[in-house]
Amino acid sequence: MNMVQIIEKKKLGQALTAEEIGFFVKGAAKSEEDGGLPRYQLAALLMAIRLNGMDREETKLLTLAMTHSGDVVDLSSIPGIPVDKHSTGGVGDTTTLVLAPLVAACGVPVAKMSGRGLGHTGGTLDKLESIRGFDVSLSQERFLEQVRTIGCAVIGQTANLAPADKTLYALRDVTATVDSLPLIASSIVSKKLASGAQAIVLDVKTGAGALMHTTEDSIALAQTMVRIGCDAGRNMVALVTDMGEPLGSHVGNALEVKEAIDVLAGRTQGPLLTVALELGARMLVLGGAAKDVPEGKAKMEAALHSGAGLAKLKEMIIAQGGDPTCCEDVSALPQAPVVVPCPATENGYIAAMDTVGLGNAAQQMGAGRTTAEDVIDPAVGFVMQVRIGDRIAAGEPLAIVHARNEVSAREAVCAIQRCVQLTGVPVAPCKLIHAFVSSESVERL
Ligand code: URA
Numbered sequence: 001m002n003m004v005q006i007i008e009k010k011k012l013g014q015a016l017t018a019e020e021i022g023f024f025v026k027g028a029a030k031s032e033e034d035g036g037l038p039r040y041q042l043a044a045l046l047m048a049i050r051l052n053g054m055d056r057e058e059t060k061l062l063t064l065a066m067t068h069s070g071d072v073v074d075l076s077s078i079p080g081i082p083v084d085k086h087s088t089g090g091v092g093d094t095t096t097l098v099l100a101p102l103v104a105a106c107g108v109p110v111a112k113m114s115g116r117g118l119g120h121t122g123g124t125l126d127k128l129e130s131i132r133g134f135d136v137s138l139s140q141e142r143f144l145e146q147v148r149t150i151g152c153a154v155i156g157q158t159a160n161l162a163p164a165d166k167t168l169y170a171l172r173d174v175t176a177t178v179d180s181l182p183l184i185a186s187s188i189v190s191k192k193l194a195s196g197a198q199a200i201v202l203d204v205k206t207g208a209g210a211l212m213h214t215t216e217d218s219i220a221l222a223q224t225m226v227r228i229g230c231d232a233g234r235n236m237v238a239l240v241t242d243m244g245e246p247l248g249s250h251v252g253n254a255l256e257v258k259e260a261i262d263v264l265a266g267r268t269q270g271p272l273l274t275v276a277l278e279l280g281a282r283m284l285v286l287g288g289a290a291k292d293v294p295e296g297k298a299k300m301e302a303a304l305h306s307g308a309g310l311a312k313l314k315e316m317i318i319a320q321g322g323d324p325t326c327c328e329d330v331s332a333l334p335q336a337p338v339v340v341p342c343p344a345t346e347n348g349y350i351a352a353m354d355t356v357g358l359g360n361a362a363q364q365m366g367a368g369r370t371t372a373e374d375v376i377d378p379a380v381g382f383v384m385q386v387r388i389g390d391r392i393a394a395g396e397p398l399a400i401v402h403a404r405n406e407v408s409a410r411e412a413v414c415a416i417q418r419c420v421q422l423t424g425v426p427v428a429p430c431k432l433i434h435a436f437v438s439s440e441s442v443e444r445l
């Protein structure tokens with residue numbers, strides 16, 4: 001097999017064969033020292049794919065080759081149907097911390113491998129690590145044992161999960177080839193397939209803060225991913241949900257854990273709970289614990305109101321070595337020393353938010369990383385006080401900032417003021433759930 005010919009073929013817009021795709025994926029999974037392909041050839045091929053696309057069959061072949069480029073987790077020792085959930089990434093998106101315990105409390109096992117935050121989006125592992133002692137690096141044996149005994153566990157991805165994706169994603173990041181539908185779909189779905197769940201609910205974000213900015217592009221991404229998952233023999237569906245503004249009001253690691261606990265304790269309602277119930281209801285349907293979405297939602301709500309969801313989170317924290325005090329007393333979570341309001345500079349209605357800018361502001365405060373080696377400050381971030389459509393007067397708070405020091409707090413206040421756009425005329429609130437995508441249909445909601 002000749003890599004130059006493969007690049008040439010894709011340059012001319014022709015479809016690649018299974019052998020050709022298998023060849024370059026193998027070459028990406030291995031380091032160059034270890035006989036892998038030169039990274040400049042892979043980079044050239046990625047640009048050709050970005051410009052000329054891949055058809056449905058090629059995208060499926062690419063995904064399957066990437067799935068099998070490393071370990072595939074075997075969840076067959078877990079009784080019942082383990083269900084996974086994946087978000088394409090957002091700001092203030094803590095649905096996993098609400099969902100995993102609620103779904104497990106309803107009897108469907110959740111064996112979840114999560115990622116860390118990078119850039120403007122938060123990561124579930126970083127959030128969980130703001131709970132004192134919480135261990136996200138359990139062995140496979142302990143991970144499976146925990147799911148068998150208490151019904152849920154959240155850990156980091158094993159080192160050898162879809163290694164071809166690690167190479168290709170890093171190259172895409174520095175060659176302006178992230179924004180390719182077949183490359184995004186194969187990257188996400190290969191990791192989900194390798195994580196072993198039989199049933200998977202995708203939360204495809206749409207809007208200013210998402211990978212895809214329009215509803216139609218987000219639906220197309222959801223359809224591509226769902227088709228691949230179903231072609232691979234898994235039961236996969238997707239919801240397209242809004243990221244035109246942060247989902248929850250809390251942005252920052254310990255702050256997001258606090259919001260998840262507030263939701264599970266019944267103290268907080270709102271968009272985070274709404275999206276968590278929608279996703280969770282679909283997980284219960286795929287997991288065989290509900291006959292339809294309304295029954296799934298009713299079961300999730302019952303687990304919320306009885307306290308079973310919060311009790312399950314507490315069990316999971318204890319099982320993973322964490323201090324569960326925060327479940328009763330959220331002030332046990334790391335607290336930032338400087339807490340100041342971020343005032344609106346004029347009267348008006350909230351017209352739009354620069355969600356990426358807000359995520360970057362939290363990252364600048366220390367809540368996120370610029371490089372994979374950066375150390376996170378779990379306590380910092382901010383709590384939004386407004387949503388799109390709200391009316392506000394000059395001087396009233398847009399957000400409450402939780403900072404490490406005065407300088408950081410001042411910078412965050414300015415950044416948040418820049419990210420929130422005001423107008424003099426009334427604005428409608430954002431729609432939260434845009435579509436449901438299955439292998440058979442697209443339901444616009
Ligand atoms: N997340 C991924 O894992 N891969 C992509 O390509 C984009 C987002």
Ligand code: CA
Nearest residue numbers: 089090122123
């Ligand atoms: Ca996330």
